[in-house]
Amino acid sequence: xxxxxxxxxxxxxxxxxxxxxxxxxxxxxxxxxxxxxxxxxxxxxxxxxxxxxxxxxxxxxxxxxxxxxxxxxxxxxxxxxxxxxxxxxxxxxxxxxxxxxxxxxxxxxxxxxxxxxxxxxxxxxxxxxxxxxxxxxxxxxxxxxxxxxxxxxxxxxxxxxxxxxxxxxxxxxxxxxxxxxxxxxxxxxxxxxxxxxxxxxxxxxxxxxxxxxxxxxxxxxxxxxxxxxxxxxxxxxxxxxxxxxxxxxxxxxxxxxxxxx
Amino acid sequence: xxxxxxxxxxxxxxxxxxxxxxxxxxxxxxxxxxxxxxxxxxxxxxxxxxxxxxxxxxxxxxxxxxxxxxxxxxxxxxxxxxxxxxxxxxxxxxxxxxxxxxxxxxxxxxxxxxxxxxxxxxxxxxxxxxxxxxxxxxxxxxxxxxxxxxxxxxxxxxxxxxxxxxxxxxxxxxxxxxxxxxxxxxxxxxxxxxxxxxxxxxxxxxxxxxxxxxxxxxxxxxxxxxxxxxxxxxxxxxxxxxxxxxxxxxxxxxxxxxxxxxxxxxxxxxxxxxxxxxxxxxxxxxxxxxxxxxxxxxxxxxxxxxxxxxxxxxxxxxxxxxxxxxxxxxxxxxxxxxxxxxxxxxxxxxxxxxxxxxxxxxxxxxxxxxxxxxxxxxxxxxxxxxxxxxxxxxxxxxxxxxxxxxxxxxxxxxxxxxxxxxxxxxxxxxxxxxxxxxxxxxxxxxxxxxxxxxxxxxxxxxxxxxxxxxxxxxxxxxxxxxxxx
Numbered sequence: 225x226x227x228x229x230x231x232x233x234x235x236x237x238x239x240x241x242x243x244x245x246x247x248x249x250x251x252x253x254x255x256x257x258x259x260x261x262x263x264x265x266x267x268x269x270x271x272x273x274x275x276x277x278x279x280x281x282x283x284x285x286x287x288x289x290x291x292x293x294x295x296x297x298x299x300x301x302x303x304x305x306x307x308x309x310x311x312x313x314x315x316x317x318x319x320x321x322x323x324x325x326x327x328x329x330x331x332x333x334x335x336x337x338x339x340x341x342x343x344x345x346x347x348x349x350x351x352x353x354x355x356x357x358x359x360x361x362x363x364x365x366x367x368x369x370x371x372x373x374x375x376x377x378x379x380x381x382x383x384x385x386x387x388x389x390x391x392x393x394x395x396x397x398x399x400x401x402x403x404x405x406x407x408x409x410x411x412x413x414x415x416x417x418x419x420x421x422x423x424x425x426x427x428x429x430x431x432x433x434x435x436x437x438x439x440x441x442x443x444x445x446x447x448x449x450x451x452x453x454x455x456x457x458x459x460x461x462x463x464x465x466x467x468x469x470x471x472x473x474x475x476x477x478x479x480x481x482x483x484x485x
Numbered sequence: 486x487x488x489x490x491x492x493x494x495x496x497x498x499x500x501x502x503x504x505x506x507x508x509x510x511x512x513x514x515x516x517x518x519x520x521x522x523x524x525x526x527x528x529x530x531x532x533x534x535x536x537x538x539x540x541x542x543x544x545x546x547x548x549x550x551x552x553x554x555x556x557x558x559x560x561x562x563x564x565x566x567x568x569x570x571x572x573x574x575x576x577x578x579x580x581x582x583x584x585x586x587x588x589x590x591x592x593x594x595x596x597x598x599x600x601x602x603x604x605x606x607x608x609x610x611x612x613x614x615x616x617x618x619x620x621x622x623x624x625x626x627x628x629x630x631x632x633x634x635x636x637x638x639x640x641x642x643x644x645x646x647x648x649x650x651x652x653x654x655x656x657x658x659x660x661x662x663x664x665x666x667x668x669x670x671x672x673x674x675x676x677x678x679x680x681x682x683x684x685x686x687x688x689x690x691x692x693x694x695x696x697x698x699x700x701x702x703x704x705x706x707x708x709x710x711x712x713x714x715x716x717x718x719x720x721x722x723x724x725x726x727x728x729x730x731x732x733x734x735x736x737x738x739x740x741x742x743x744x745x746x747x748x749x750x751x752x753x754x755x756x757x758x759x760x761x762x763x764x765x766x767x768x769x770x771x772x773x774x775x776x777x778x779x780x781x782x783x784x785x786x787x788x789x790x791x792x793x794x795x796x797x798x799x800x801x802x803x804x805x806x807x808x809x810x811x812x813x814x815x816x817x818x819x820x821x822x823x824x825x826x827x828x829x830x831x832x833x834x835x836x837x838x839x840x841x842x843x844x845x846x847x848x849x850x851x852x853x854x855x856x857x858x859x860x861x862x863x864x865x866x867x868x869x870x871x872x873x874x875x876x877x878x879x880x881x882x883x884x885x886x887x888x889x890x891x892x893x894x895x896x897x898x899x900x901x902x903x904x905x906x907x908x909x910x911x912x913x914x915x916x917x918x919x920x921x922x923x924x925x926x927x928x929x930x931x932x933x934x935x936x937x938x939x940x941x942x943x944x945x946x947x948x949x950x951x952x953x954x955x956x957x958x959x960x961x962x963x964x965x966x967x968x969x970x
Contacts, residue, residue, distance in 0.1 A: 313601065313629050376704070380690075384700040386604060387572045387659070389560055414604075453703055456651040457605065464606030464627040464650075471629050472601045 254279035255405040256482065257362050262371065264360055265455050275361045280354060281477040282406050283396040284413060285345060287318075288330035290337065293345050295322060300341055310338035313470040331395040333413045333475035339467035342416045346478035353418040354479035356462070360455075363410065365403035373454075382454040385411045392473050416476040420462045521639040524549045524590030531555075532593075534583035537681045537717045538729055540740060541586040544668045549590030556583065557598045558607050558626075558661075565687065565713060566720035566811065567872040568696035573718065574648070574659040576609070580718030581683035581744060582646070582663030587613075589670055591638045595620065601629035606650055611636070612782070613644035613665045621649040641669040643766030643784040645742050654746050658688055658706050660718055662744030664784055676788060677735035682723065683742040684750045684779070684801060684812065686711035693810060694876045709747045713811050714801060720811035721875065723799070725884035733820025736760075736790045745781030751802040752779050752787070754816065756795065761788040776802050791818045793827045796889070808880055830891050833929055863947070863959060870948025873941055878949075881932075886953040892930060894923040897953035906946075906958055910968040913942050939965040 259277040294301050301321040305314050316336045319325025337345075339353075346352050354362070366372035373379065385391065392413050399411035409415075465471065529551040533541040559578045565571045576582025587593060597609055606627045610619035614636045623634035648661035664683060688706040689699035693713060705712065717723055731737050743750045753776040762774045766784035771777075777785050791797075799814035800807035807813045822829075861869070878896075882888050886896035896902060901923040902909050911917075916934035920927055937945070939962040950958040 316601075380700070380703070383655075383703055387560075387701060389562065389572065389604070390602065391604075453652045453655065457655075460651045461606050461627070464625055464630075466627075469627055469630065471627060473604045473628060 253282070254480070255282045257358070257404045257406075260361070260370075262357075262361050262364065264357070265452060265459070273357050275357050277482040278354070278358050278479055279482055280358070280362055280404070280406055280479045281351075282401075284333035284408055284415060284475045284477045285342075286331055286396055287324050287328055287334045290334035290345065291322070291324060291330075293348060297344070297348065300344065305338075305341070307468075309340040309468060310470050311468050313472075314338060314341070316470065317472070329393070329395060332393060333396055333408070335392050335413055335472050335475045336470040337416075337474075337476065338470050339416050339420065342476040343418070345476075349478055351478035351480045353416055353476060356417040356419050356422065358479055359409075359415065359417045360458075362402070362404055362406055365406075367400055368403060370403050379454050382410050383457075386454070386457050392475070413473050413475040414458070414461055414471070416474065417462070420465065421467070521589045522637065526551050526590065526592050529553065532585060532587070534577060534585060535681070536577065536579040536583060537581055537683065538723055538727075540584045540666075540679045540681045543675065543679075544586065544588040544672045546671060547588060549588060550592075551594060552587055552591045553594045553596065554585055555596045555598065556609070557600060558603060559600050560603045560605070562698070564719060565689070565699070565715075566694065567875045568868075569689075569691075569694065570698040571687070571689065572659070572698070572700075574605070574607070574656060574661050576646070576648075576661060576663050580660035580662075580685065581681070581742060582661070584663065584681045584740070585646075585665040586668070587638050587665065588668045588672065589638055589641050591667075592635060593638060594633065594635045595624070596631060596633050597624045597626050598631045599626045599628050603628040607648050607656065607661065608632075608650050609646055610649040611644060611646040611665055613638055613640070613642070613646070613667050615639050618649065619646075625650065638667045641667050641768065643667075643740055643742070643763065643786050645744065645782050645784055647744065647782070652703075654706055655701065655703065657744060657746040658686075659701060660685065660744075662742070664740055664742045666740060673738075673786075676738045678729075678731045678737045679740065680729050680737070681740050682716050682729075682799065682814065683744055684714065684716055684748075684752070685718065685744040686746065686748045687713040687715065689713070694872065696872065706746065711748060711806075711810060714748060714806035715811040716799060716814045720813075721879075723814035725815070728796070728815035728817045729799075730817050730819070731791050733791060733794055733818060733823065736788060737816070738786060738788045740784070740786055741779060742766075742784040743779040743781050747781060748801075748803075748806070749781055750779040750812075751776050752785065753777075753800050753802040754787075754789070755798040755800060757789050757791070757797050757816075759787040759789050762786070791816075793823050794818045794820045813880060833927065861944075863951070866944045866947045866959070867951055869941075870944035870946070873937070873945040874948055877935055877937070877945065886949065890926075892928075894921065894926070894928045896949050897955070898924065899955065900924055902949065903956040903958075906950075906960060906964065907968055909946060909949075910942060910960065910965055913937065913946065914965070914968055939969070 257278055257280055259275045261272045261274050263272055298304060302315040302318055303321050313336050317328050324330060343353055364371045364373050366375065366378050391411060394412055396412070397407050399408045401407050402409065526549045530553070532552045532554045534554070535541050556576055558576060560572065560574050561578065562570055563573045573580050599607055606625060608621045608625040610621040612619060614620045616636060620634055620636065624632045626632040644665050644667065646663055646665050648656035650656055662683065662685065664681065688702045688710070689712045690702045691697070691699050713720065715722065721727070723729055741752055759774040759777065760772060762771045762777045763786035764771050766786060777787060779785050795818055797816040797818060799816065801812035881893040882896050888895035894901065901921060912932060913935050917932045920929040942965045943960045943962045946960040950956060950960065
């Protein structure tokens with residue numbers, strides 16, 4: 225009992241220490257995203273959402289990063305995870321608790337991680353998961369424009385990715401660097417966001433009505449431009465998942481407030 | 486005395502019993518009196534699922550049961566036509582999805598499993614379900630998860646199922662549809678052959694036949710400009726070696742669906758008349774039908790007896806879809822000729838009231854690319870030619886160049902081709918009308934001029950010349966150019 229309490233304290237200290245050590249270099253590493261306002265989904269009752277300045281990891285968290293985290297925080301290892309915090313597929317593609325195995329690349333994004341694990345990982349780095357709005361805001365950018373959603377070619381590219389199988393096997397940095405200096409927001413894996421489930425998406429896509437929080441059924445039915453289609457697919461995905469799910473195509477990256485540095 | 490009385494009493498009782506039995510029999514002879522909702526299920530069975538063009542065994546006299554359906558969703562790459570790849574989203578690994586066969590009163594326990602490798606959430610809306618969303622809301626499932634829901638089959642008929650996750654049109658356009666049959670009590674009348682055919686329209690970034698992995702084009706889908714209209718998910722899925730088959734004298738039943746997402750099918754079988762059509766897959770039966778309309782998200786059951794042998798072509802009679810977009814399938818019927826029903830050609834002679842006119846196709850201005858010095862190898866020409874053949878020539882001249890007797894001359898071991906290459910090039914470029922003799926048989930029909938570039942003509946002819954016992958000539962773009970003059 226005492227032993228386990230001690231262990232927890234030690235781990236928390238380690239976690240805290242690593243925050244201090246990493247804080248300075250992170251400041252350099254992370255991409256600065258200048259805030260602004262945007263409309264998440266266009267529809268009859270579209271609303272503007274304000275996003276503050278924030279910092280975002282330029283790459284998704286890799287298997288190597290997550291292995292290091294598990295080594296430092298063994299309660300998050302594959303065999304030790306509490307069922308409440310992750311389902312049976314947690315780190316399913318890893319060979320065992322502390323090794324990836326031959327078929328899993330160190331430089332691929334870590335996937336098969338639950339929201340709880342992702343959240344904890346970021347906290348241990350002194351960071352947090354990006355909010356849904358932060359993520360969507362940063363992901364509007366292509367190589368040279370902060371909001372490329374009006375470009376047909378950009379949306380077509382995203383839609384094509386949504387159809388391409390097994391991209392989770394690719395290494396980080398294998399897609400383009402966007403306007404903010406962030407890679408892989410599209411083209412590699414889906415990513416957890418802090419509040420992924422605040423958008424209500426019932427599963428009966430044709431029925432979601434305008435009085436829902438953010439999601440407007442009028443735009444589902446009336447959508448004519450590709451921009452919305454790409455976004456719908458992300459929102460549909462988020463609507464289908466729960467915090468303990470561990471999914472092969474779902475990874476994450478961390479963010480932090482800009483003024484906290 | 487007492488015993489006689491007893492006996493009389495007994496016999497009275499017996500005749501009462503008999504009367505009751507007769508009455509009961511009489512009433513139970515009126516079938517379907519029980520409301521489907523109240524039909525009891527006693528056993529639990531695993532549903533047999535089949536990939537197209539096959540269907541599970543008929544329900545026959547089976548009692549209503551709890552029917553467990555295990556359906557797995559797979560996102561996978563497949564081939565649309567020679568050299569053209571497409572990422573299909575499927576129910577059960579095929580387009581259309583696995584065929585589900587039930588009867589009225591079944592309680593279907595539906596397990597929808599989204600494979601962990603998949604990228605997207607999906608769900609299923611079965612038109613056979615009475616309930617909000619047809620099951621869509623209860624079955625919304627993330628990759629690597631399984632959802633279970635149940636429903637009772639209340640109405641007999643042939644129903645479409647499809648994915649209804651946003652963007653709904655895209656999920657359907659990528660192949661997420663199939664058929665579920667609800668047979669009446671006692672089953673449909675037995676037939677000799679049953680098949681499963683479903684039409685769908687596809688929208689790709691590249692135009693029809695453009696090789697490589699072709700992504701879905703949302704814009705074309707919105708504009709309803711289909712590049713492919715096909716039966717069973719791909720060009721040629723039910724032709725050539727994959728053709729449906731039957732024997733003379735057999736009755737064939739086709740379960741035909743239309744997944745859409747956009748187009749309505751004018752379903753027709755060339756050379757047959759549907760003896761029976763269950764209109765729109767419901768209970769109304771129409772007889773002696775040539776072409777039946779199948780709406781997107783709808784179905785029909787057609788039945789016909791095949792009287793003569795031959796190859797019968799399934800088409801969407803919105804006919805450019807058949808010959809230019811892939812909506813073409815085959816039913817090959819074997820057996821003995823029946824000349825009372827169909828004689829074949831009895832007489833042929835030239836009829837030229839005002840001289841013959843060659844039909845022509847509109848020819849787009851072709852940019853004649855100068856040869857960049859890199860000649861294709863014979864193998865490359867043949868590969869390219871094979872794709873072109875499948876798109877352009879296959880419908881008439883057939884998969885192995887055998888043609889169709891009396892209508893389209895053979896290209897296999899063809900003396901007509903092997904004697905004169907220039908003449909062959911000319912036919913492709915400018916079309917050919919009037920009587921010709923090929924391998925001793927006379928043909929008199931019309932070939933339209935083909936809208937192909939010099940390079941394409943060269944490759945497709947090289948393919949033909951290097952196959953099926955022809956003389957292995959190599960046709961170059963320069964030779965084609967020569968004939969254009």
